[in-house]
Amino acid sequence: MSAGAMAKVGSPSPVWRRVRTVLSYGLLILLALTFIYPFLLALTTSFKTLPEINADPVGLIPSMWTTEGYARLIGLNVGRWFFNSAFIAVIVTVSNVIFAGLAGYALSRIKFPGSNAVFLALLGTMMIPGIVLLIPMFMVLRLLGMVDAYTGLIVPKMVTAFGIFLMKQFFESMPVEIEEAARIDGASRLDTFFRVALPLAQPAVIALVIFSFQGSWNDFMHPLIVITTNTELYTLPLGLAFLRGGIGQNLQWNALLAGSMLTTLPMALIFLFFQRYFIEGISYGGVKG
Structure with a gap:
């Protein structure tokens, strides 16, 4: 038997290939619908009347579309809640990028006695469950007069161990020669960071922005103990x-x-538009240990 005939015998038939493709896509569509359906149900239910929700809680399409749920929210100071979430999330995100970037850059570029110990201690804090720190954090914030204040909501979240870790790993994957050229041209260490290193770390910065904004936007426990x-x-x-x-x-x-x-859609849109940078930043962060 010739080689061409043997290859033809060993390869699947066109009919089987089409069947396999249809089954694969069918399974993927089924899985996608399984994950998307709860979100669509929540979205359409927000436009239902209360009697219809009680009569048909899992029906996807409302028999009568109404905005009474959104109108009720307007009367409950939801605009203030939205402003507080956005205000806190923006400040926390910007401060995380600056402070985590500075700390990560220092740990990756400036070798000082005990730098490895500092980094290991930083990693150790990531292993502590956040719930364990709630009561000590509340006691410290009360001592500092930050309870029932924006400072109590913002200051403890201005820098995170994960953000420092992510930025450090990315900076270590960058060539040092570019920064050395800037130093030769007379740039200070701080100028080199803000004008050279940080712009080149755009994928990691965008990943950190998404993580920080999402974490602050969705945070429930921290505001619960502060307010x-x-x-x-x-x-x-x-x-x-x-x-x-x-x-x-x-x-x-x-x-x-x-x-x-109102809580979900902003984060979904942010991730949708920046998912390429998010994935790229995470992959860079895991390249070098």
Whole structure:
């Protein structure tokens, strides 16, 4: 038997290839629908009336579209919650990029006695569950007068161990020669960082921006322990928790899910537009140990 005939015998038939392709795509579509359906259900339920939600809680298409859930949110100071979440998330994100970038750059470029020990200690803090630190953090914030204040919501989150780790790993993957050329031209260490190193670290910076913004935007436990009496400082997650347990006798599902959409959609859009940089930054961070 010739080689061509043997190859033909060993290869799958065109019919089987088409069947395999259809099955593969069918499985992928089924998995995609499994993950997308809860989000679509929450989105459409936010436009339902309360009687329809109670009568058909899992129906995807409302029989009558209404914005009463969103209108109810407007009357519950949701604009203030949204502003607080955005204000805190922006400041936390910018400070994380600056401080984590500076710390990561120092650990990767400046070798000083004990630098490895500092880095290992930093990694050690990442292994401590955040829930363990809630009470000590509250006691420190109360001692400093930061309870029921923006400072208590922002200052503890201005730099994270993960951000320093991510930036350090990225800077170590960058060639030193570019920075050395800038130093020869008379740039200081700080100028080299802001004008050369940080712009070149764009993938890691964008990944850190997404992580920091998402973490601050979705944070519930930290605002919960910091805000004790001042409801004007409520963030969206905390406000939604109030919405779940504080509206009359019955749970207003359409208003609650409308608030959930306001919380979810900004992060979904950010990740959708910047996912390429996000994946690139994470892959760079894991290249060099």
